[in-house]
Amino acid sequence: MSAALKSLKESEQLPVLLARQPIFTKNQDVVAYELLFRNQTGEFDNSVTDDRATLSVIVNTYASICRDGEIRSLPCYLKLTDKVLLDSSLPELPKETFALELLGHTEVTPPLLDKLRDLGRRGYRLVLADYDPQDPRFEPLLEIVHVLKLDILKLGLHALPAIIQKLKRFNLELLADKVENQDQFRQCLEMGFSLYQGFFLSKPVPVRGKKIGGNKVVLLQLLAELQNPETTAAALEQIAVNDAALTYKILRVVNSAAFNLRREIESLSHAITLLGLDQIRRWVTLFLASGEVGKPDELTRNMLVRGRMCELLAELMGRSQPINYFIVGLLSQLDVLFDMEMADLMEQVPLRQEIKDALLNRAGELGEVLDDVEHYERGEFEALRRLVESAYYEVAYRHSLAWGQQVMQAMSDN
Structure with missing residues (x-):
């Protein structure tokens, strides 16, 4: 049993499935995460506020982000019903970690308004979701909340300017929700x-005739050589010497906390000898999928988490060659990173056919795991195939968040 698999099986299991969805500024920097959660049977569950272990995981993992090489905490939007807010047993939630989000079906009563005013006075950031400008019950809430979410698909882009104009007097921070592509974002x-908020980072804006940049040529040559079962450390190092900066970056990552090595690795051939070809294949793929100018860090972060979670689920299922699942997960957003159609990319990237099939059509065993991970990270828990026990999805996701953070830190130039 691998160390990662042992750690997964020994990790504390939570009573809920948890995922997080980023909330961006206009510069596409992440300033908060919305928590998506359901109980193990797929029902909405407010026990997340009652379970100390769950709250601890949220504070230490789900609210954590690596930015410019430093680990920071960001607030998490926590959806609460009016019933939970008015419950006298609601624990004192750390206000620096949680913004409290009211759901659209909230029953607006004088006791609730009093409770919200009190929470605001105590420093909690209050968010209102599912706003309907035609529903008068929202009016008193607009005087109290700090952030107003507008569902741009439900309200319609054409109707938004008039709605925004009427909301100006409330001096609210407006959040565009369900932004699905870059044109809507613009x-x-x-x-x-x-x-x-939305999945606009997951959609490429294809540039006709675009090719993979010259700075990725060495990585492609390495990836091609790594597909050769008879390759040697010397052959790989001979390719890598053409890009000294790349070799340095790979060595820096493998010497990082992501590996916890007891001795420093000084050359690529040394790394291959100690770690094996699978680990080198991992990092070559990783660098192929990172460092594009003009792309936000959250895209690389999500690619890392997705790749690692695919790999961990494969290990839990006892699948052979988990590294291929990592590659599939990591490269599943390569089209977004390079602004190229995935089919065009697959003609330029040297990968096994089953990996290409998974990336293009979510086909085969690799594709079904990738599909499940994509559902999980979107909070579409009811769509999971249940390839492993339900609780292990959250454990794998949690471990992937922590691993991705370590790698982001190791890859930072600071």
């Missing part, structure tokens, strides 16, 4: 939204 940016 339109919302022009309307003056300050926060953005």
Whole structure:
């Protein structure tokens, strides 16, 4: 049993499935995460506020981010019903970690309004979701909350300017929700939204005739050589010497906390001898999928988490060659990173056919794991195939968040 698999099986299991969705500024920097959670049977569950272990995991893992080489904490939007907010047993949640989000079906009563005013006075940031400008019950809430989420798909982009104009007097921070592509993001940016949420980072904006940049040529040569079962450390090092900066970066990462090595690795051939070809294949793939100018860190972060979670689920299932699952997960957003169609990319990237099939069509055993991980990270827990026990999805996701953070830190130039 690998160390990672042993750690997964020994980790404390939580009573809920948890995922996080980033909330961006207009510069596409992450300023908060929305928590997505359900109980093990797929039902919405407020026990997340009652379980100390769960709250500890949220504070230490889900609210944590690596930025410019430093580990920081960001607030998490926590969805709460009016019933939970008014419950006298609601624990004292750390206000620096949690922003409290009211759901659209909230029953607005005088006791609830009093409770919200009290929470605001105590320093809690209050968010209102599912706003409907035609529903008068939201009016008193607009005087109390700090952030207002506008579902741009439900309300319609064409209707937003008039709605925003009427909301100006409340001096609210407006969050554009359900932003699905870069064109919608641009339109919302022009309307003056300050926060953005949705899957717009997951959609490429293909540039016709674009090729993979010259700085990735060495990585492609290495990846091609790594597909050769008879390759040697010397052959790989001979390719890597053409890019000294790349070799330095690979050595820096493998010497980082992501590996916990007892002795420093000084050359690529030394790394191959100690770690094996699978680990080198991992890092070559990683560097192929990172460092594109103009792309936000959250994209690389998500690619890392997705790759690692695919690999961990494969290990839990006893699948052979878990490294291939890592590669599939990591490269599944390569089209977004390079702004190229995935089919065009697959013609330029030397990968096994089963990996290409998974990336293009979510086909085969590799594809089904990737599909499950994509559902999980979106909070679509009801769509999971249940390839492993339900609780292990959260454990694998949690470990992947922590691992991705370590790698982001190791890859930083600071």
